[in-house]
Amino acid sequence: xxxxxxxxxxxxxxxxxxxxxxxxxxxxxxxxxxxxxxxxxxxxxxxxxxxxxxxxxxxxxxxxxxxxxxxxxxxxxxxxxxxxxxxxxxxxxxxxxxxxxxxxxxxxxxxxxxxxxxxxxxxxxxxxxxxxxxxxxxxxxxxxxxxxxxxxxxxxxxxxxxxxxxxxxxxxxxxxxxxxxxxxxxxxxxxxxxxxxxxxxxxxxxxxxxxxxxxxxxxxxxxxxxxxxxxxxxxxxxxxxxxxxxxxxxxxxxxxxxxxxxxxxxxxxxxxxxxxxxxxxxxxxxxxxxxxxxxxxxxxxxxxxxxxxxxxxxxxxxxxxxxxxxxxxxxxxxxxxxxxxxxxxxxxxxxxxxxxxxxxxxxxxxxxxxxxxxxxxxxxxxxxxxxxxxxxxxxxxxxxxxxxxxxxxxxxxxxxxxxxxxxxxxxxxxxxxxxxxxxxxxxxxxxxxxxxxxxxxxxxxxxxxxxxxxxxxxxxxxxxxxxxxxxxxxxxxxxxxxxxxxxxxxxxxxxxxxxxxxxxxxxxxxxxxxxxxxxxxxxxxxxxxxxxxxxxxxxxxxxxxxxxxxxxxxxxxxxxxxxxxxxxxxxxxxxxxxxxxxxxxxxxxxxxxxxxxxxxxxxxxxxxxxxxxxxxxxxxxxxxxxxxxxxxxxxxxxxxxxxxxxxxxxxxxxxxxxxxxxxxxxxxxxxxxxxxxxxxxxxxxxxxxxxxxxxxxxxxxxxxxxxxxxxxxxxxxxxxxxxxxxxxxxxxxxxxxxxxxxxxxxxxxxxxxxxxxxxxxxxxxxxxxxxxxxxxxxxx
Numbered sequence: 001x002x003x004x005x006x007x008x009x010x011x012x013x014x015x016x017x018x019x020x021x022x023x024x025x026x027x028x029x030x031x032x033x034x035x036x037x038x039x040x041x042x043x044x045x046x047x048x049x050x051x052x053x054x055x056x057x058x059x060x061x062x063x064x065x066x067x068x069x070x071x072x073x074x075x076x077x078x079x080x081x082x083x084x085x086x087x088x089x090x091x092x093x094x095x096x097x098x099x100x101x102x103x104x105x106x107x108x109x110x111x112x113x114x115x116x117x118x119x120x121x122x123x124x125x126x127x128x129x130x131x132x133x134x135x136x137x138x139x140x141x142x143x144x145x146x147x148x149x150x151x152x153x154x155x156x157x158x159x160x161x162x163x164x165x166x167x168x169x170x171x172x173x174x175x176x177x178x179x180x181x182x183x184x185x186x187x188x189x190x191x192x193x194x195x196x197x198x199x200x201x202x203x204x205x206x207x208x209x210x211x212x213x214x215x216x217x218x219x220x221x222x223x224x225x226x227x228x229x230x231x232x233x234x235x236x237x238x239x240x241x242x243x244x245x246x247x248x249x250x251x252x253x254x255x256x257x258x259x260x261x262x263x264x265x266x267x268x269x270x271x272x273x274x275x276x277x278x279x280x281x282x283x284x285x286x287x288x289x290x291x292x293x294x295x296x297x298x299x300x301x302x303x304x305x306x307x308x309x310x311x312x313x314x315x316x317x318x319x320x321x322x323x324x325x326x327x328x329x330x331x332x333x334x335x336x337x338x339x340x341x342x343x344x345x346x347x348x349x350x351x352x353x354x355x356x357x358x359x360x361x362x363x364x365x366x367x368x369x370x371x372x373x374x375x376x377x378x379x380x381x382x383x384x385x386x387x388x389x390x391x392x393x394x395x396x397x398x399x400x401x402x403x404x405x406x407x408x409x410x411x412x413x414x415x416x417x418x419x420x421x422x423x424x425x426x427x428x429x430x431x432x433x434x435x436x437x438x439x440x441x442x443x444x445x446x447x448x449x450x451x452x453x454x455x456x457x458x459x460x461x462x463x464x465x466x467x468x469x470x471x472x473x474x475x476x477x478x479x480x481x482x483x484x485x486x487x488x489x490x491x492x493x494x495x496x497x498x499x500x501x502x503x504x505x506x507x508x509x510x511x512x513x514x515x516x517x518x519x520x521x522x523x524x525x526x527x528x529x530x531x532x533x534x535x536x537x538x539x540x541x542x543x544x545x546x547x548x549x550x551x552x553x554x555x556x557x558x559x560x561x562x563x564x565x566x567x568x569x570x571x572x573x574x575x576x577x578x579x580x581x582x583x584x585x586x587x588x589x590x591x592x593x594x595x596x597x598x599x600x601x602x603x604x605x606x607x608x609x610x611x612x613x614x615x616x617x618x619x620x621x622x623x624x625x626x627x628x629x630x631x632x633x634x635x636x637x638x639x640x641x642x643x644x645x646x647x648x649x650x651x652x653x654x655x656x657x658x659x660x661x662x663x664x665x666x667x668x669x670x671x672x673x674x675x676x677x678x679x680x681x682x683x684x685x686x687x688x689x690x691x692x693x694x695x696x697x698x699x700x701x702x703x704x705x706x707x708x709x710x711x712x713x714x715x716x717x718x719x720x721x722x723x724x725x726x727x728x729x730x731x732x733x734x735x736x737x738x739x740x741x742x743x744x745x746x747x748x749x750x751x752x753x754x755x756x757x758x759x760x761x762x763x764x765x766x767x768x769x770x771x772x773x774x775x776x777x778x779x780x781x782x783x784x785x786x787x788x789x790x791x792x793x794x795x796x
Contacts, residue, residue, distance in 0.1 A: 025068050035100070053322050055322065064094060071097065091209065165480055172203070176209065211294035212294050212310075238287040279460045282449060401593060406528075423486045430531070431464055434492075444457045489528070491527060494531075537731050574663065614660055619657045620645070628749050630657055633663075647746050652750075660687065696719075697721040704719045732778075
């Protein structure tokens with residue numbers, strides 16, 4: 001078998017071989033055009049009539065010929081080299097090309113037997129495209145061999161590198177559209193090659209496709225001087241080859257030569273690195289620049305306007321086929337120009353000329369196991385959580401930094417899975433800042449560039465991926481997960497918003513993926529959001545934003561999960577659960593600063609399994625019906641609720657207080673809305689139906705109202721949280737500014753429990769005075785009051 005890392009050079013392709021590549025290309029172009037236009041008569045066995053054409057022409061032709069050209073040439077190389085290859089489609093709306101290619105190779109019919117490998121299947125292939133009840137115009141999860149949809153541009157190259165990490169024999173061919181190349185994430189993704197280790201990783205072959213236009217404008221990289229483009233690509237660490245033109249025959253020859261050249265170069269890079277016995281030098285990876293006309297082989301002119309090679313070919317070149325006989329005639333001429341009678345037999349199956357250079361079995365790019373990552377996914381060997389949990393004699397009896405405790409557990413995750421090499425930690429330059437640095441005891445950060453004596457924890461074989469781009473970290477992780485591995489991303493809470501759109505796309509992918517029977521479950525994408533809003537007092541307002549949870553909570557309930565562990569021990573159990581899960585997006589919000597540990601090993605495990613529960617030890621008069629429920633979700637809110645409960649016990653001892661802590665935020669939803677949701681009976685047993693609930697929440701308070709508004713007792717909910725009152729100040733002042741401090745919570749109880757307002761007036765006044773005393777103190781001393789800094793539950 002010839003794979004990346006071999007020294008075997010294939011023979012120069014013959015004219016006969018290139019003729020077969022051309023036949024495959026023409027067949028795929030024909031099917032792409034048919035999908036956009038036709039609902040019937042896919043083999044043109046009779047003259048086209050208006051009823052053969054879809055009533056709504058929806059699709060994008062312009063990128064399809066280039067994608068088909070690349071795919072057909074890659075197939076030749078795969079067959080010659082017996083090469084495992086994954087195909088990533090960067091240009092948006094390239095679905096018709098990939099539906100066509102996977103149908104021609106048979107992988108589509110194997111995945112979707114109803115789209116059979118014959119004329120009936122061709123009819124269904126065409127009818128379903130961008131049709132109600134059919135398939136979308138992107139390379140969505142429906143397409144076998146896909147890990148990247150391309151609905152939102154900019155992520156293809158990051159996904160491709162994520163798939164190549166720890167896949168040493170895989171070549172990931174990534175077509176980068178020139179419109180896509182203008183996006184910020186894609187511009188950053190060119191740096192990914194500097195993190196690709198030729199010893200242990202596969203290779204990524206970027207193919208920058210310059211077809212010149214976006215929807216209605218020229219593309220930037222197609223309009224700069226060739227020398228400037230070459231300098232740009234070389235400056236990004238690549239060795240580009242150029243294939244340019246519009247005449248198919250010389251273009252086939254040039255593409256075949258360029259492809260053989262770059263694959264030989266990849267072989268050479270990997271052979272040298274894997275045989276040297278030394279840490280690898282960072283290679284200059286090859287890249288192909290393909291410059292071909294947009295809408296290549298389509299109509300040259302329509303209604304006197306140029307189409308091929310212009311922006312007019314971006315979508316549907318002949319939009320009025322049903323209404324205008326001359327356009328119907330043009331469409332038939334266009335389709336017959338591919339000579340379908342030579343490409344398909346009477347039964348509708350592709351001829352031998354078309355299929356001669358299509359790979360077999362899982363060498364077909366539509367059948368790549370890495371593109372259906374659950375097929376190759378191996379469970380992580382996870383360390384025992386209890387062995388890492390903090391020993392606790394009583395609630396709040398000790399303190400710990402939650403993420404530092406988690407870091408030691410993650411260190412052991414790396415150690416236990418060293419041989420399988422299927423786990424990585426991703427993050428934008430924040431692993432140590434987020435107190436996960438224990439992982440550096442067993443692995444380093446991946447680094448193939450220059451190192452200096454002052455540098456720490458850098459190595460070519462490191463398994464921590466740090467680069468100061470949230471987009472790139474997320475894109476790498478998505479590609480890594482979708483191709484069958486495990487990972488975690490750690491990020492400052494406020495800046496997770498940078499990837500709002502990316503998580504939206506990944507959630508949509510997972511939702512569709514979960515409904516496709518041949519797609520196997522993949523490891524969940526898990527965020528650890530730390531350095532959070534309540535401890536960004538030193539960095540100020542710009543770093544204070546807990547809204548990523550709101551964004552995720554709006555997404556498909558069968559996919560998203562949100563966890564707010566209140567201490568180090570619950571964080572361990574939540575993390576263990578998330579790394580065992582499949583097909584979810586998990587968001588964990590946890591602090592890195594020293595804080596109380598509330599629950600011991602067994603109590604933490606039970607509480608996390610419940611997702612929400614009553615802390616009887618924290619309330620007052622647990623055997624009575626509560627006068628008020630103090631609820632909390634998040635570590636800082638939990639401290640304030642318990643401090644408020646203590647104040648109530650001290651100053652209003654007759655008040656029956658129930659404390660409810662929520663770890664799994666989705667538990668607040670009804671069970672009919674979310675798989676983790678509570679029944680009304682369970683919810684009412686925690687929060688009651690008629691007693692006031694004062695809820696201290698980590699983020700924006702209206703999210704709690706949205707999650708609970710259908711509940712019987714919702715009218716009694718009063719939620720405190722972050723309300724955009726931030727600045728550079730002390731930790732406790734952040735709570736005071738947003739009215740989530742312990743004194744305000746006591747005031748809220750007094751204001752809402754019937755009969756307390758008049759009788760507890762002196763206590764209310766004292767709480768107000770304490771807030772004012774706090775303000776005066778911090779202005780004078782620059783730190784919080786001693787009784788705030790030294791507060792502990794056990795001191796009650």
